[in-house]
Amino acid sequence: MLGLTITQWLFGILSLMAIMFALMVVFTRSPVxxxxxxxxxxxCIAGHYLLLNAQFLAVVHIVVYAGAIMVxxxxxxxxxxxxxxxxxxxxxxxxxxxxxxxxxxxxxxVGALKGAEQINIVQSGASQIxxxxxxxxxxxxxxxxxxxxxSILLLAAxxxxxMIGKREPASPTPxxxxxx
Amino acid sequence: xxxxxPINYYIMLSAVLFIIGVVGVMARRxxxxxxxxxxxxxxxxxxxxxxFSTLHNDASGQVFVFFIMAVAAAEVAVGLAIxxxxxxxxKTVDIxxxxxxxx
Numbered sequence: 001m002l003g004l005t006i007t008q009w010l011f012g013i014l015s016l017m018a019i020m021f022a023l024m025v026v027f028t029r030s031p032v033x034x035x036x037x038x039x040x041x042x043x044c045i046a047g048h049y050l051l052l053n054a055q056f057l058a059v060v061h062i063v064v065y066a067g068a069i070m071v072x073x074x075x076x077x078x079x080x081x082x083x084x085x086x087x088x089x090x091x092x093x094x095x096x097x098x099x100x101x102x103x104x105x106x107x108x109x110v111g112a113l114k115g116a117e118q119i120n121i122v123q124s125g126a127s128q129i130x131x132x133x134x135x136x137x138x139x140x141x142x143x144x145x146x147x148x149x150x151s152i153l154l155l156a157a158x159x160x161x162x163m164i165g166k167r168e169p170a171s172p173t174p175x176x177x178x179x180x
Numbered sequence: 181x182x183x184x185x186p187i188n189y190y191i192m193l194s195a196v197l198f199i200i201g202v203v204g205v206m207a208r209r210x211x212x213x214x215x216x217x218x219x220x221x222x223x224x225x226x227x228x229x230x231x232f233s234t235l236h237n238d239a240s241g242q243v244f245v246f247f248i249m250a251v252a253a254a255e256v257a258v259g260l261a262i263x264x265x266x267x268x269x270x271k272t273v274d275i276x277x278x279x280x281x282x283x
Binding site: 007008011015018019022023025026031034035038041042045048049052053054056057060061064065068069072073076077079080082087088089090094095097098099101102105106109110113114116118119120129130134135138139142143146150153154156157158160161162164165167 | 184185186187188189191192193195196197199200201202203204206207208209210212213215216217219220223226227230231233234235237238239240242243245246247249250251252253254255256257258260261262263264265267268273274276
């Protein structure tokens with residue numbers, strides 16, 4: 001089959017699907033559909049991680065992104081009752097300009113990177129660095145301090161989110177109407 | 181190498197995903213979609229970090245991805261809390277209408 005190995009076939013299919021779903025995230029009008037397409041994109045990226053022998057990261061990626069973060073997004077969209085009818089679109093000129101800027105940025109990136117040295121990644125099944133044991137060793141020896149800082153960051157984010165999201169006690173002066 | 185994928189392909193894939201995120205941030209008005217496009221950009225960078233980690237057979241890159249995921253989770257929690265509060269006060273999350281910091 002075109003002289004490609006199964007790894008290369010998988011890479012091509014996963015890449016095409018990831019790019020297609022990512023485009024759908026941007027171009028779908030309904031916010032709920034955007035979230036669902038983003039979940040599919042994340043599954044494709046998790047497939048790429050598996051292909052790169054990063055098994056632990058693939059599982060964590062699915063659990064954290066597709067499981068936790070996307071549920072948070074869905075909840076917020078549900079609370080705000082957003083749908084296609086309430087969705088406002090930018091002016092057509094603004095959208096065309098943003099597409100042109102994106103295309104130019106892609107042109108610059110491809111132009112800058114196309115002369116890079118061609119090195120192949122060898123996906124040997126024997127690679128052990130993506131496994132929990134090895135990653136845990138690195139995480140708790142070389143990166144112990146950043147790990148603790150990350151825990152403090154998560155605690156701060158937790159407290160901050162609760163403080164921001166908490167409903168204010170009834171203020172003596174009613175909020176002004178027609179702020180927008 | 182016969183059965184490998186050139187690192188350039190991963191670089192191109194990450195660049196394309198990143199730029200789709202950039203275009204989404206510029207072209208959409210819903211603040212939640214803008215957030216999702218930022219997540220897309222973070223994931224493009226994560227993918228490239230894992231690819232180079234495998235290329236150099238070094239686990240540090242994957243540990244970095246781990247930290248990026250932690251930061252992204254914190255960012256999403258705080259950001260969505262802010263958006264929920266903004267929606268409660270203004271009844272909209274349209275970024276073209278939310279362009280005044282005061283009043």
